[in-house]
Amino acid sequence: MPTTRVRISGGDALVDYDRTGTGPGLVLVHGTAATREQWLPLTEAVADRFTVVAPDYSGSGGTTDHGGPLTLADLADEVLAAADHAGLETFHLVGHSLGAAIATHLAGSHPARVSSLVLHAGWAHTDTRMRAEFTYWLDLLRADAEHGTSLFARMLPLMAFGPRYWDRTDTAAYEELVRALATGPAPGTDRQIAVDLAVDLRPLLASVTAPTLVLASAHDRAIDAAQQRELLAGIAHSRYQEIDAGHGAPVEDPDGFVARITAFLTEQPAAERPMADPAAAA
Template identity: 45%
Template sequence: MASREPLDHVVAGSGPGLVLIHGTGADATSNWEALIDAMRDRYTVVAPNLPGAGDTPVDPGPIDLDSLADRVAATARAAGLERFHLVGHSLGSVVATAVAARHADAVTSLVLHAGWVRTGPREAFMFDLWARLLRTDPALLARQLILTAMGPGLLGTLDDAQFADMAAGFTAMLDERILGQMELDARIDLRDAVGRVTAPTLVLASADDLVIPPHHQRELAAAIHRADLLQVPGGHGLPFEDPARFFSLIAEYVDRRQAQDGA
């Protein structure tokens, strides 16, 4: 039976609950550190590490999305949260959608960046390429990720040395422990779940996203009853290429929903 134990996580601050779920290959700190610091003065912020990230062990078999969603909810409860705002990036958006569908009473609001409803053949082909490169040449995977995950606004400003530094940084982050996350990416199907999401939702799409293009976010927003769609400039890696703008959009939405929820 799949584990329902809490995930390794970062917790900071006090106040209403805010749960942040990272994307493939990142972890709680690398994806969310600046937002945690910005929100901890008014929220209890909980950022789980998905299997293979932080101190959360790799799952022994394929990651089960429903079980992972239950573990996120268990992590929030272990941190003292019965209700919480929920934010996800990329795979984190997929997991957050599953949490909101399975634990609707616990989710105050939902913010989804670079999410998708169902993995198509193009995306499955891409995720398989990621896994093959990770097993054989992580440095090449790092280069491929830079060119597809970062938007043209950032890439157009980099010189040779900056590209080399970024490639080195990406390569250092890549570890075969995340292969299970990539395998999960390749078989996402939330078509039965999205209709059960009841929380007010902001779906964020990056206009230049080459990993999960904006048509996926349009589909996601259309499938969630109380969803608004906002498209912004940038690539899939918006939390890393323009963290100030990305995190300000999240903070503004969460603060507005909290004010309405607490009224």
């Protein structure tokens, strides 16, 4: 897999990413505690039409860094570095959860680079209720580390899934999922949650010029409707859609999630500038 080096606030980061397909650039940014593998269904659906770049940012997957505190700007710089290294001059950009916050920061800081923007479960700023939620996540991770419990994994389905999941599952299936999740949180999840706690994109929203889809989940426990309204009010060329799922819509309703994003991307014109030769960017 390709790797690129980028300077972030605490030192250097070596960013791993996947590059798949051919066509205009499409960059995908995963959420807290996830990796670029979150995007495999969407990548498979669009790789015949887009050059898909899916990085791991610090704290996830194969990406390594200095091990200290991170900022939203750091993670946006890592995503942009992957796009640069892959030879993408302009690109469509999709983010989920913290990935949506990263994508918004990138689109507001480098508007000429972003052809269109999809924000699923994004938010404008971390308010008091969200701060309480994210602090609780950190408390669970610390308890798990100290006592060998699986509290964070047990919480994730409760936070992430809506009625679509709970109506078709039972206790045994839930417990099996908890066991699987307990082995999987990215080692740097606590560092990523610290970034969640500090999100404030309000100064950048007016700088986002790309056509934007604000994609909300109808049963999102983590991100409420007021945050979606703030994104819509702050981003000039934005529109709203909703999916009948919880915060974890990419897992709860993967087909519906992919369908909404691909429909939006299909409406967008191709990137204005051609892709560079990725070998020249290496």
